[in-house]
Amino acid sequence: xxxxxxxxxxxxxxxxxxxxxxxxxxxxxxxxxxxxxxxxxxxxxxxxxxxxxxxxxxxxxxxxxxxxxxxxxxxxxxxxxxxxxxxxxxxxxxxxxxxxxxxxxxxxxxxxxxxxxxxxxxxxxxxxxxxxxxxxxxxxxxxxxxxxxxxxxxxxxxxxxxxxxxxxxxxxxxxxxxxxxxxxxxxxxxxxxxxxxxxxxxxxxxxxxxxxxxxxxxxxxxxxxxxxxxxxxxxxxxxxxxxxxxxxxxxxxxxxxxxxxxxxxxxxxxxxxxxxxxxxxxxxxxxxxxxxxxxxxxxxxxxxxxxxxxxxxxxxxxxxxxxxxxxxxxxxxxxxxxxxxxxxxxxxxxxxxxxxxxxxxxxxxxxxxxxxxxxxxxxxxxxxxxxxxxxxxxxxxxxxxxxxxxxxxxxxxxxxxxxxxxxx
Numbered sequence: 001x002x003x004x005x006x007x008x009x010x011x012x013x014x015x016x017x018x019x020x021x022x023x024x025x026x027x028x029x030x031x032x033x034x035x036x037x038x039x040x041x042x043x044x045x046x047x048x049x050x051x052x053x054x055x056x057x058x059x060x061x062x063x064x065x066x067x068x069x070x071x072x073x074x075x076x077x078x079x080x081x082x083x084x085x086x087x088x089x090x091x092x093x094x095x096x097x098x099x100x101x102x103x104x105x106x107x108x109x110x111x112x113x114x115x116x117x118x119x120x121x122x123x124x125x126x127x128x129x130x131x132x133x134x135x136x137x138x139x140x141x142x143x144x145x146x147x148x149x150x151x152x153x154x155x156x157x158x159x160x161x162x163x164x165x166x167x168x169x170x171x172x173x174x175x176x177x178x179x180x181x182x183x184x185x186x187x188x189x190x191x192x193x194x195x196x197x198x199x200x201x202x203x204x205x206x207x208x209x210x211x212x213x214x215x216x217x218x219x220x221x222x223x224x225x226x227x228x229x230x231x232x233x234x235x236x237x238x239x240x241x242x243x244x245x246x247x248x249x250x251x252x253x254x255x256x257x258x259x260x261x262x263x264x265x266x267x268x269x270x271x272x273x274x275x276x277x278x279x280x281x282x283x284x285x286x287x288x289x290x291x292x293x294x295x296x297x298x299x300x301x302x303x304x305x306x307x308x309x310x311x312x313x314x315x316x317x318x319x320x321x322x323x324x325x326x327x328x329x330x331x332x333x334x335x336x337x338x339x340x341x342x343x344x345x346x347x348x349x350x351x352x353x354x355x356x357x358x359x360x361x362x363x364x365x366x367x368x369x370x371x372x373x374x375x376x377x378x379x380x381x382x383x384x385x386x387x388x389x390x391x392x393x394x395x396x397x398x399x400x401x402x403x404x405x406x407x408x409x410x411x412x413x414x415x416x417x418x419x420x421x422x423x424x
Contacts, residue, residue: 002134002420004029005123005152006038007145009117013073014043014053015312017254017341021165021229022139022410025415026069028145032416036070037133039124041077041117048311049290054079062123068331073127075119098181107145121148133221134212135200135423143168145201151196157424159200163415164229166205168192170212172259172336182395183243183327188373193217200422203227203415227415229341235316239349246391250283250354251325253318253342256294259376260331263301265328265356266396269380270303274391275383279390283329286309286318323349326396327389330355330363337361344406352400356382372399 006025022038029036042057057077065072109117124136136158146162153160169188194417196202196217204210204423210224217224224412252268256262272277288295288309296307313321322328325347328346332338332355339362346353347370357377358364369371372395376382389395 001030001033001035001089002149002423003132004034004036004419005124005128005136007051007120007136007138007157008038008040009139009142009145011038011040011043011206012322014047015376018139018141018165019230020071020237020341020408021163023410024232025137026072028412029416030069031409033420034416037073037127037131038070039073039120039127041120042074044214049292050228054367055239062119064088072100073123075123077119078116079110080116081083109147109187109195115144117142117144120145121151121387124148124152125155128152132156132280133158135419136220137163137419139165139423140168143195146192146199150198153198156312160198161201161203161419161422162196162199164202164204164209164213165229167209170209170216172338175336191218192402201225201286201418202416203228203418204343206339207336223419225414227418228339228406228411229344230411231344233348233404233407233409235319236323236348239319241285241319242324243397244326245282245324246303248279248281248301249325250281250327252285252288252329252331253322253345254287254290255340256285256291256298258294259296259333259336261333261357262294262298262331264377264379265289265329265331266352267339267379268356268376269305269386271379271383272364272386273304276387276390280306281386281390282306282308284310284321285323286310286321287312306368306372307316319345319349320348323398325351327351328353330367332359332363333357334360339363339366343367346404352396352403369403370399372397 006023010016010207011049012019012023026036028040042059044058045052045055047053056079057275060076063074136149138145140146148161167186169192174358204213204226205225207226210221213224214221254313283305289311322345330343330346330353337359343363353362353367353373355367355375358375363376367375374385376385395411
């Protein structure tokens, strides 16, 4: 069996979509011919908000855990000066923090003190001195892990694979960049092209990522395979017995991005409530307390709607909320073709899905094959959909998901096959 060393920053017990991707590799790689060892950081504090991610880890030593799946090595995390300033809100601290953020982004690949994730590299290096592996895999972001993989690849003469769960210099967040942002983007592009040129394989989480990356790297889009995020099929066992909530419930799980059209949804919901004043509807954004800026945006658009926000929750608990909801809300935009990981959990529940607005891209393609999914890009369309769903219980029924294309196991199998073919 071939051996794989995986570099991952987000990883359980930290509850993030980014952490689920490498966790799936740990869980399933052995089934498909790869023995995994993950190197990550300690996540031994309770994470309620983004600032908590920058607190020093409680443990200051490197630890190892071994299970039937493989091995997990955890390195300590020491915050940089920028990280320490995040909890301070006075004007001098905010200005200094912003300056240091730019400095850290521009120099983390060149100056050791700017790299607050270096203990992961050091732990991986120590492991490789004692253990030979057949491939090194880096899951980004953070993309400093790609540099670690490239350096370890050279030092230990081992091929490496770069997996993009988001874009690096091709990330959509740079599309609207201005002066300082354009400088940062330019620097990141040069660093990225240099580092990934030595990768044996590059993979992404969405077709649009592959197309953008192809332009940057000179590789063909078809040579940058898409490994979708998917869902853990075993987590849905027994959930079909959970009843619907008594009050008509619309649920959104996880991250909300600034470009997703939440305003269109609330315009439609409020139109429905105006037309049907006796209707009782609750909207819950699970985990959005982690993103306070987006909460402010929703509050500005909420109107008369009954809206609740929660802290991050264990993944298993969120799935229970999804399967008991009348409608699962997916927000998108035609300007940015992304595949949000939540869509796979939505599909697996079998519950109705409402996408607002039409992305006219991969999400439309995925949802068009689901008979109880709907796509609307206007307030009137949303209002009409809610009317049909609210007053017609037959439109609230689940559809059994029989397609296993998007299970984490199958996506991991595809990834393992690509790797084994490349290193054979």
